[in-house]
Amino acid sequence: MATYVLVHGSWHDGSAWRAVVSRLEQLGHAAHAPTLAGHGKGVGRAVDHNDCVRSAVDFIVDRDLTEIVLVGHSFAGTVIARVAEEIPERLRRLVFWNAFVPEPGSSLLDECPPHYREMFHELAAASDDNTITLPFPVWRDAFIQDATPETARATYQQLSPEPFQPFVDRLDLRRFYESTLPKSYLNCTEDLALPPGEWGWHPRMSSRLGTYRLVEMVGSHEVIFTDPRRLADEIATAGRD
Amino acid sequence: MATYVLVHGSWHDGSAWRAVVSRLEQLGHAAHAPTLAGHGKGVGRAVDHNDCVRSAVDFIVDRDLTEIVLVGHSFAGTVIARVAEEIPERLRRLVFWNAFVPEPGSSLLDECPPHYREMFHELAAASDDNTITLPFPVWRDAFIQDATPETARATYQQLSPEPFQPFVDRLDLRRFYESTLPKSYLNCTEDLALPPGEWGWHPRMSSRLGTYRLVEMVGSHEVIFTDPRRLADEIATAGRD
Amino acid sequence: MATYVLVHGSWHDGSAWRAVVSRLEQLGHAAHAPTLAGHGKGVGRAVDHNDCVRSAVDFIVDRDLTEIVLVGHSFAGTVIARVAEEIPERLRRLVFWNAFVPEPGSSLLDECPPHYREMFHELAAASDDNTITLPFPVWRDAFIQDATPETARATYQQLSPEPFQPFVDRLDLRRFYESTLPKSYLNCTEDLALPPGEWGWHPRMSSRLGTYRLVEMVGSHEVIFTDPRRLADEIATAGRD
Secondary structure (H helix, E strand, O other): OOEEEEEOOOOOOHHHHHHHHHHHHHOOOEEEOOOOOOOOOOOOOOOOHHHHHHHHHHHHHHOOOOOEEEEEEOOHHHHHHHHHHHOHHHEEEEEEEOOOOOOOOOOOHHHOOHHHHHHHHHHHHHOOOOEEOOOHHHHHHHHOOOOOHHHHHHHHOOOOOEEOHHHHOOOOOHHHHHOOOOEEEEEEOOOOOOOOOOOOOOOOOHHHHOOOEEEEEOOOOOHHHHOHHHHHHHHHHHHOO | OOEEEEEOOOOOOHHHHHHHHHHHHHOOOEEEOOOOOOOOOOOOOOOOHHHHHHHHHHHHHHOOOOOEEEEEEOOHHHHHHHHHHHOHHHEEEEEEEOOOOOOOOOOOHHHOOHHHHHHHHHHHHHOOOOEEOOOHHHHHHHHOOOOOHHHHHHHHOOOOOEEOHHHHOOOOOHHHHHOOOOEEEEEEOOOOOOOOOOOOOOOOOHHHHOOOEEEEEOOOOOHHHHOHHHHHHHHHHHHOO | OOEEEEEOOOOOOHHHHHHHHHHHHHOOOEEEOOOOOOOOOOOOOOOOHHHHHHHHHHHHHHOOOOOEEEEEEOOHHHHHHHHHHHOHHHEEEEEEEOOOOOOOOOOOHHHOOHHHHHHHHHHHHHOOOOEEOOOHHHHHHHHOOOOOHHHHHHHHOOOOOEEOHHHHOOOOOHHHHHOOOOEEEEEEOOOOOOOOOOOOOOOOOHHHHOOOEEEEEOOOOOHHHHOHHHHHHHHHHHHOO
């Protein structure tokens, strides 16, 4: 059995993983879901990418976790790649779930299509604290289109504004790309958070992992809410030896 | 509950939707399936694209339908895009089911791969009334490969020759592309009516919709015959709020 | 009912098809699974591509099989394309299952991404008999990622070194490309043996078949071991009239 550390994406916090953690525990694994610095309700949002990475590393080191299968969703692909540079000796495998795998020297924003870059810049500029609030129509149609209208609205209430600075910070990542840690990519086939095709998740991001294990499931960017049991089962398939 | 107006593709008429209409009604929706001008058995075929659009608009206006989820299959993507220009106030959402989303100023033919364009031109020239009859081997392998041999033959008998002029007419579509109507794309993952890849339906056509909702299901171009109940369920998912 | 001849891929021999043969027989078909020259445990490996083709042709002619649905997996796409040039009168349909469809004049190696070409050349050079032994980590993550760890290890024991010369031989294939035999492509959607995208199986290989029938199923390159019953059912769908 493995120790899973599940790192949430933008607008989310660790509580989004609750049903996934339950299922992984039911399968006999240990599972932890930290909340990254600057994320979650009611905390300060003046953080950069290193703060996010540091909070994940501290979570792991404080609990002395080892033999970890480290899972990152969406934005958190950039975080787990950096964690793998900092504490590789504690990790057994990396699982990128519809997650960014930035090219060396790139920021998350560099990896987004131009119209996203513009939208994010405009939303951040319109905030008073350099954060991005996801518009509901984008959430409903491009993030969680497989939910009922009721679930789409209820889960939108769980989101919080995303700090913009971690999107902008460029990441060296040379040590990540030299790492021989086993890597998996879990792809939800209807994920629209990046537009399918030229700018899509798979195979654009996945192929950067070199030899990697691909696991796919049906669903949107937010199966964490719409199909968490299946998500947990596929994470276990992506994470096993 | 919504009012669905289902617009058939080439070689088909409204009767092809029968099982889909039944299922949508069972789910509590209203559902209508008009036959476009120049389509169906035993009618004149000297129509252009505007005639097709006009017949769909008239169907809707005559019945005073409003709050419509307007669904177009294949060729009918070009029709519903034009209907959305004519009577947007009656529409709630557009659903493109493996449907053409032509670029402004393009014809359907412009959006087809070169070997299709040639085949269509040759078939139309070989007819005595500027229509295209779909060859059975193409129907069987590229349109309805998920059917039994018996269903493939029986459904082929339901087809009728397709007027060629609506394929050729160029469509302005500037008002369509300025429209803020919510849009969905329903993609059957084994659809070969356009060849997968560079000339395929998804993401080539779907991505032109801007922010859109993607729904996928397994199946060929003709799940209207091979899996109508699942098709209706996915149309309902694509069409809901 | 049809007569299936199932041609294995690299590192495999005919015994890998056992469960698929059983299921096809249960469905009422005849099914044969020859072992290609230079393949299987304990045989000489000094063969070229023509030897492989000749062994498949001899198998068919010796048994006087006709009305064959000829299925080729992976490497064997190159074999069945050549068999279709030699004895077309005995064939009813070709089924390429995540198989190579080389361009005229190409070798299998020409169709592989550059880093594969290098790896294969290095592995062949490192052998004492010009063969390639598949490294276990590649088998586990890129070929059979949908297996349990136990199945991944047990099936690895069934593999044998692959003769390199058939990868290198260039194939004319002009008669294959002029053939009007019906053709199907069966695509496993998580197959990583060729990297998804630019160098992937589908639609890159499939689209070279011209008008073809596409059938897809979930799974890795090795559903022959992880889901043979479903594989047999999909082969029957790909192979029927």
